[in-house]
Amino acid sequence: MSAPQDSLRLHVDRDRCAGAGMCALTAPEVFDQDDEEGLVLLRQPTPRPEHQAAARLAAGLCPAGAITVNSPDATAS
Amino acid sequence: MPYEPTAAEAAESAPTLPTDRRSGCPFDPPAELTALADRPLRRLRYADGHVGWLATGHAAARAVLADPRFSSRYELMHSPIPMAGLEEGLPPAQTGDIIGLDAPEHTRYRRLLTGRFTVRRMRQLTERVQELTAECLDAMEQAGPTADLVTAFAQPVPALMICELLGVPYAERERFQSRVATLFDQTADEQAKGEAYTGLLLYVRELVVAKRAEPTDDLLSDLTTTDLTDEELAGIGGVLLAAGLDTTANMLALGTYALLSNPDQLDALRADPGLAGQAVEELLRYLSVADPIPRAALEDVEVAGVLVKAGETVTVSVQAADRDPDKFPDPDRLDLHRSATGHLAFGHGAHQCLGQQLARVEMTVAFPALFARFPTLRLAVPPEEVPLRDRANIYGVISLPVTWEQEEVAP
Numbered sequence: 001m002s003a004p005q006d007s008l009r010l011h012v013d014r015d016r017c018a019g020a021g022m023c024a025l026t027a028p029e030v031f032d033q034d035d036e037e038g039l040v041l042l043r044q045p046t047p048r049p050e051h052q053a054a055a056r057l058a059a060g061l062c063p064a065g066a067i068t069v070n071s072p073d074a075t076a077s
Numbered sequence: 078m079p080y081e082p083t084a085a086e087a088a089e090s091a092p093t094l095p096t097d098r099r100s101g102c103p104f105d106p107p108a109e110l111t112a113l114a115d116r117p118l119r120r121l122r123y124a125d126g127h128v129g130w131l132a133t134g135h136a137a138a139r140a141v142l143a144d145p146r147f148s149s150r151y152e153l154m155h156s157p158i159p160m161a162g163l164e165e166g167l168p169p170a171q172t173g174d175i176i177g178l179d180a181p182e183h184t185r186y187r188r189l190l191t192g193r194f195t196v197r198r199m200r201q202l203t204e205r206v207q208e209l210t211a212e213c214l215d216a217m218e219q220a221g222p223t224a225d226l227v228t229a230f231a232q233p234v235p236a237l238m239i240c241e242l243l244g245v246p247y248a249e250r251e252r253f254q255s256r257v258a259t260l261f262d263q264t265a266d267e268q269a270k271g272e273a274y275t276g277l278l279l280y281v282r283e284l285v286v287a288k289r290a291e292p293t294d295d296l297l298s299d300l301t302t303t304d305l306t307d308e309e310l311a312g313i314g315g316v317l318l319a320a321g322l323d324t325t326a327n328m329l330a331l332g333t334y335a336l337l338s339n340p341d342q343l344d345a346l347r348a349d350p351g352l353a354g355q356a357v358e359e360l361l362r363y364l365s366v367a368d369p370i371p372r373a374a375l376e377d378v379e380v381a382g383v384l385v386k387a388g389e390t391v392t393v394s395v396q397a398a399d400r401d402p403d404k405f406p407d408p409d410r411l412d413l414h415r416s417a418t419g420h421l422a423f424g425h426g427a428h429q430c431l432g433q434q435l436a437r438v439e440m441t442v443a444f445p446a447l448f449a450r451f452p453t454l455r456l457a458v459p460p461e462e463v464p465l466r467d468r469a470n471i472y473g474v475i476s477l478p479v480t481w482e483q484e485e486v487a488p
Contacts, residue, residue, distance in 0.1 A: 019191025020429045025437075026418075028196075035198075038191030061419060063429035065143060 008052050009070045010059070012040045016066040026061055027054035040066060091120040091128050094157040094369070094392060098467050103460075103474075104335050104364060105409060106396040114397045117381040121392055125164065127155035129390035130383075133397035135404035135421070137381040141391050142425035147372035149428055151177040154373045155390040162267025171274070173305075173312015176428065183427065186313060189303055190431055193242075193296055199434035202238065206442045209237045214450045223457050226477040231330035232322075234443050238435070239321025243314060244295025245284060252280045257319045261470040274315070281318065282311035317432070324367060325436045327466070327473030329443055332360045334463060334477055336444070337456055339411050343448065346413060350445045356413040357440045362420035363411045366472040368395040370424055395421045453482040 010030070019038035023031035029051045032041040047055045059067040095109030105111070110133070113119060117134025132138045141147050148154075152169040160167075170177025175186045192198075217229040224230070236254075240247040259265050259273035285297060285307050292298040297314055305313070336343040346356050370393040374385045385391060399420045400408040423430035430436070448454065456463070457478035464475040 018427045018429060019187065019195070020423075020431075021194070021196040021434050022429075024196040025434065033195040033197065034192070035195065036192045037188050038193070038195040039188075057418065063143065063425045064427055 007046070007071060008055065009046055010042060010044075010055060011068045011070065012042050013066045013068075014039045016064045018064040018066070020063050022061045022063060023058040023067060026058040027051060030055045031058060031067075091122040093122050093124075094131065094394075096158065096467065098465065102409075103463070103465055104331070104338070104411070106394070106400060110394060110397055111400070114394075114401070118383050118385075118391075121157060123155040123157050123390060124159040125155055125166070127390060129155060130380075130385055130392070131157075132380070132391055132393045133401070134381060135398045135401035135419075138393045138395065138398035138421055139425050140380050141372055141393055142370065142421070142428075144378060145180060145427065146375050146378050147391065148179050148375050149177055149183070149372065150179055153375075153388075153390075154371050157369065157371065157390075157392045158263060160263070160267065161265075171278075171312055173309045173314075174316055175313065176316060180427065186309075187427070187431065189300065189305070190313070190317075193299075194431050194434055196434050199438050202242075202435070203438055203442060205241070206234070206238055206439055207446070210234050210443050210446045213237075214446060218450065221481065222483040223478065223480045226333055226479045227326070227330045227474060228476070230443075230447060231333070231477070232326045234329065235325035235436075235439050236322050238439060239318060239432075242296055242435075243317060243321070244288060244293050244297040245281075245314075245318060249280075253277055253318060254322065256280075257322050260319060261323055263468045263470065277315045277319070278311045281314040282307055285310045285314065320430075320432060321435070323471050324430075324432070325439050327366045327471045328360065328364065328436070328440060330477050331364050331366060331473045332440070332444065333447065333454075333479075334456075334460075334474055335360065335364060335411060336448075337454065337479075338460060342411050342413050346445065347448055347452075350449075352413055353441045353445050354437070355416070356444065357437060358417040358420065359411065359413050359415055360440070360444075361422035362399045362405065362417035364472070365396045365399045365420070365422045367422065367424070367430075367470070368472065369393055370395060393421075395424070451479075451481040454479055455481070 017039040021033055023040055024033050030044045030047045032043050034041055056069055059069045092113060095107040098107045101108050113131060114133035117137035118130055118132050121129055121131035123129055132141050151167040154167055156167060175183055213230050213233050217224050237247055256273040256277045259269055288298040289301045300310055346352055372391050374387050374389050376387045378385050399422060402408050423433040457480040463477060466473045466475055
């Protein structure tokens with residue numbers, strides 16, 4: 001069990017992805033691009049603590065809004 | 078409540094897009110443009126009298142570029158600058174000109190290309206870019222100790238690379254180089270641009286037909302295996318060639334001029350070549366050479382608390398947005414140690430620069446290599462005599478005369 005501040009869940013939408021590579025450039029441990037279409041691949045759906053800051057930055061930089069970040073405890077109902 | 082001018086009053090008082098940089102620092106946006114950046118979005122009068130908008134705030138610019146309700150279709154836009162021969166309005170994108178298309182047509186074309194320009198693939202070119210850079214530096218050194226950095230270095234490095242990538246023979250550059258220059262020249266009239274574009278398309282189409290018959294190991298050949306027609310391939314190839322020739326080239330030349338003008342920053346880069354990647358991002362932000370980016374509202378959209386009505390054009394000033402002090406503190410300072418992440422120099426949204434990872438590799442290799450080869454590189458003319466490309470779609474310098482101490486050059 002990880003502590004709540006460690007929970008970060010990422011979702012990617014390959015239909016929205018523009019293949020610009022900002023995520024793979026910014027957080028290469030978390031994101032990749034497939035070789036065929038260059039679209040986003042998620043290497044770590046729940047990134048390790050040391051990669052979370054880069055993952056959040058990458059989500060914010062994505063030109064197509066194809067990456068969403070959820071902190072489960074923030075959205076629990 | 079802020080005072081809201083009526084449409085008629087707005088038309089009367091709205092400024093036109095400032096483009097004159099002559100009075101100020103060659104790396105700064107026009108002073109009149111900076112004066113208009115006190116509000117993130119404001120009224121702008123277009124060349125045909127249309128009263129649309131100017132986005133100068135970083136958040137507003139980003140919001141417009143990210144929003145598919147703002148169209149990239151030329152025929153829906155009004156031009157902020159007068160274009161000779163286009164008083165009746167802009168024609169729609171020609172076949173394969175992906176810059177002027179919206180989804181789903183844009184998506185279809187782009188998806189055929191994005192896999193070829195990934196971070197990984199472009200990084201694999203690093204060694205090749207190093208070789209091409211070294212060859213250009215060798216030639217420059219042998220012809221020295223003076224050079225026009227534009228023709229000796231800034232243009233050939235990216236041109237050699239994009240030609241190799243696409244499968245366009247660099248030796249045939251007289252067939253495309255001047256045509257691309259005409260396309261990006263705002264002083265060229267529409268007839269001249271039309272002829273240049275047609276000539277460029279014919280040339281690329283010839284290549285496409287040849288590659289269909291006899292494929293080689295390059296992007297154009299690979300694209301002939303898709304369902305794209307020769308006409309589409311010629312259009313796409315023309316756009317990629319033009320974009321590859323005239324963007325990084327301007328960044329390399331103008332960036333060198335900026336670094337030579339900021340010796341403390343150049344020293345920082347020389348002292349720590351590992352700074353190159355970050356330095357490139359800051360140079361991209363500071364110079365933002367591909368500017369402005371127009372969009373047309375397909376429906377009413379609220380941006381920065383303002384209602385942009387369907388049919389209105391918004392001109393996104395990338396230069397101004399990348400100097401927004403709310404996003405980048407002390408924005409007019411070139412500071413290679415700052416985090417310039419989030420700059421809009423490659424645009425934003427579905428059209429964000431397809432070749433940006435190639436541009437990053439080229440610049441990250443080329444700048445340090447240039448300054449390592451010529452430790453005493455300096456301008457050969459007074460700074461104010463460097464001619465500027467202030468009437469071109471991509472900003473830069475027309476030439477950059479440089480010189481160096483020959484005996485100090487390492488063997």
